[in-house]
Structure formats: structure tokens, C-alpha cells
Amino acid sequence: MQILPLTTILVLFFALPTALFLIVSFFDYDRTGIYPAFMLDSYREIFTSISTLRVYGSTLKFALIVWAITLFVGFNIAYFLIFHVRNAKIRIVFFLLCAIPFFTSAIIRTIAWIPFLGRSGAFNNMLISLQLTARPLDFLLYSDFSVVIAYVYLYTLLMIGPIANSLSKIDRSLIEAARDAGASRRQIMTHVIIPLSKTGIALGSILVVTQVMGDFFVVRQMSGGQSASIVSALSTEIQAMQYPPAAANAMVLVIIVATMVACLMRVVDVRKELVK
């Protein structure tokens, strides 16, 4: 009973629309409209076009790099906040400091990197005035580097949150017990803390990876239009009213994301950990 409104909304606005573009992906189309049919042309195009495959590869590459960086930074920051900061009030202030930039629009925060990283930007000016470099560095902006920076900037909090939640639930007496039993600090980390925070790690990873896989704004803006992502290619197709190929692209992306999430959920039973 209590769960009915939730289920209804998600079926209506998520499950049915998804089923709909699964169907449309098999449709035929021309410049004036789309026609019911069952053909695999749209899918064939995806798997035979080199440029499309390259876009998939580039999105997966970004997802992997950003995942690795945000996991490292996110875990360590969460660990610092939960285990090293002992004063509860200071901890709350630190958490707020992490969260406050997120009240500003993600779009504005993304483009703020442009005057920061640009040729005559704040960072280059700083490097020059510190005499660390003679000429402004060019690779900083409109490159893979700036795309990764923007992703890490936008999504690290998604890693910090769930991991901090898991870490804060760890019973401190377990750590003391491990120490009394003679475990080194490294052993405590690998045998106690990391296993007990794997739900947070899994949840954070799911959030970060799916955000990167679904992005169409950051990659366009920060690469200066040089790189595309799966979804930015897809949005171009939608604008051109090419619904069936867009739908086929969407289906392939959904299957990739679903497989990744399913693998993670295999390793970590997120549900059992969350609902207890």
C-alpha cells in the first residue's frame, strides 16, 4: 500500500517510456516521420560505424578514469572526515564546505573552469607569476584533461556521500578488536574498513559512472566541441528528429549501464546492506 505511489510514478514515467523507445528503436523513419516496422538497421549502423564506436570508446574511457580518481579522492576524504576529524561540529562544517558549491548550478560551475584553465586564465597566470612555466600551458583547456577535471569536480561529492555514510556506521569496537588482536593499520584498512564500506563504495561508483555515461553537456563544453559522448551524439540525432537511431543508441547505452550496475550489485548486495 505505502509503496504504491512510488511504483506507479516510476512505472508511468520511467518503465513505460523506456519500453517505448525500445519499440521505436526498431521503427523505420524518413525526414517527415517515423513508421512502425521491425528492422535492425539502426542497430546495425551503431555496430558498423567506426565513428560511433569511437564515441562509445571515448565515453567508456572517461567513465573509467573519472571513476578511479573520484573513488580514490572520495574514499580518502570520507575517511578523513569520519575517522580523523574528531570534533562533531568541525565535521559538520567540513561536510557543509564540501556541499555548498553544489547549490550553484552545475552548468555555471562547469564553465567557470574556462576562465580558470584558459590560456590567460587564473591558473596559467599563477604558474607564470610563480615562474614555474615561461609560456601558458595549452593542454589545460579544451582537452581530455579539462573534461576529466570538470567531471571530477562535479561528481566527487557523489562518492564522498555514500562512502561517508557507510564508514560512519562501522562499529568502532570492531577496529579496536582488530588492533587488540595485533592487526597493523594497513591490515585494519584492508580487512575491516574497506570490506565494511563496500556498500558505500558500490553506491558511489554507480552514481559517478552513470553520471559520466549519461553526460552530454560537460564533454561538449570542456572539449571545445572536439569530443562527443554517447548522449551528446544522441541528442544531436533527437534534434534532427531521427528518433529510431537515437532510440537504438539509447537502448545500447541502457544495456551497457545496466550490465555495469548489475556486475557491481553482484559483488555487493546493496539492497541487503541498505534495507536493514
Add this chain to the structure above:
Amino acid sequence: MTERIPRPNPIDARPWTFYALAMLFLFYMLFLYGPMLVIYTLSFQGPNGGVTFPLTGVSFEWFRDVWRPGQMANIPVAFSRSLTLASAVCTITVVISLAGGLAFRRPFPGAGAVFYLVISSLVMPGLLVGFGIGLGFQFLGLQPDLFTSALGAQLTWTLPFGLLGMFAVVNRFNRTWEEAATDLGATPLQRLRHVTVPILLPGIFGVALSAFTLSYDEYARTTLTVGAHNTLPLEIYALISSATTPMLFALGTLTTAVSFLLIGITLVVVLQMQRRRREWASRS
């Protein structure tokens, strides 16, 4: 008269990792606030300046520009639209995810299926949700609008977040309080109103705040479902694709100022609530 200096407990001594992680945290803060400082600085750009350094002067020109309905975008109207939508999304999310969070405490038929539905909805790339809903409305001959398709699209994002947040809130709740209320003869509704909700209130507040922010900042799901009237992020998006002016940074500065204000007010309210509770507890 020498005071006894407490000797540090060897367990409490800071290991080297503390200093390493403190440095990492410091760097993360610099990383986080560096671009924010750029936003704040450039929002005071002179009237003839652009979105990059150097500053050509100091003015409030771009703050004034925010309030001026322009040709490209009407920020004040879009802002109020976003605010209304975010309030609606936030209210619906809190009520429904609280109900869901409480429901998940007991096993019920289909719990697994509902959980995977929620996770799938969470991980679905945003633009695809909007794409599907847009197609659906087109097939049904409906016009997409702020409070139908856009609201629904945003809920597919805020509800999963809200539910996961509620899990964290509800998990820390001691069931014996509810049992005590029932034993004392409370009806289920009284129990919810006078016991469960007041105890969970701080957590519910957190979920509400995050749902509001998620909706207020949403553009991927909204862009294909909003219909004729843009929300604020979509106006910003449109502005970026046409001509970028320091007005965007002025907007960012204003948002930060408002969120500091909101956080400040929230802190004061929470602290006062805690004090009232303590006084009440010491009186009885």
C-alpha cells in the same frame, strides 16, 4: 602550582596518514573553491568585460543584468518557475519516499522488483528519460508541460535519491518507540504523526533539501519534457550556447549567497529546536 599535563594516549596520537589526508582535504577544498572564486570575481566584471580574465573594471552591471528580462532569456520568470517546480518535486518526493522507506522495513511481495525499479530509474541517463517521456506524450497527442511531463521526469530522479536517503534515515530509527506508542493505544496515524515523523524530522529535512536542489538544478531530464516554458537551468543552457556574459557568474554568486543564507537559517532553526528539546527535557 603545576597543573598536571595529560599525557597523550598512544592510540590518540596522530599517525602520518592524518597529515597526508589533511593535505588531501586542503587540496580538495582549493580545487572545489578555486573555480568558485573565479565565479565570484568575474561577476563584478566591468561593463565592457567578458567571461575571461582580465577584469576591465569593477561594477554591479551584471547583477543588474540578472533582473533584466533580456531577448535571449528571462531570468526572473524562469527562476520563479524553477522554484515552483522544485517545491512541488520536493514535497512529493518527501511524502512518497518516506512512505516507501517505512514500507521497506518489512518484507512485502515484490520488494525486490520495486528495489530494482528504483535503482534502474536512478542510473538511467537523464536525457533518455526525457526522450522516452517526450515520445510517449507525442504518441498520446499530449503537449509536454512543466507540471506534467517535466514534473514526472524529475521525479524519476529525485524519488530514487529520496528513497535511498530515507533508508539511511529510517535505519537509525529504533522500532521500540513505535511499539511503545502502539502499546499505549495510539492509532497508526497518531503513531506516525506524534512519534515516527518528529523523531525522523532532521533526516526528512535533509532529504527535502537534497530533493529541492536536485530538481532546481536539473536539465538533462527536463530539456525534452518542459514544453514551451524554460526552467532556470535551461535558460542558462540556452544562454551558454548563444552568447556568454559575466551575467552567468553574477547568477552563480547570487545562488551561493542565497544558499549560505538558507544554510544559516536552517542551522539557527535546528540549534533552537535542540535547545528547546534540552530545556524541555531538563524541566520534566
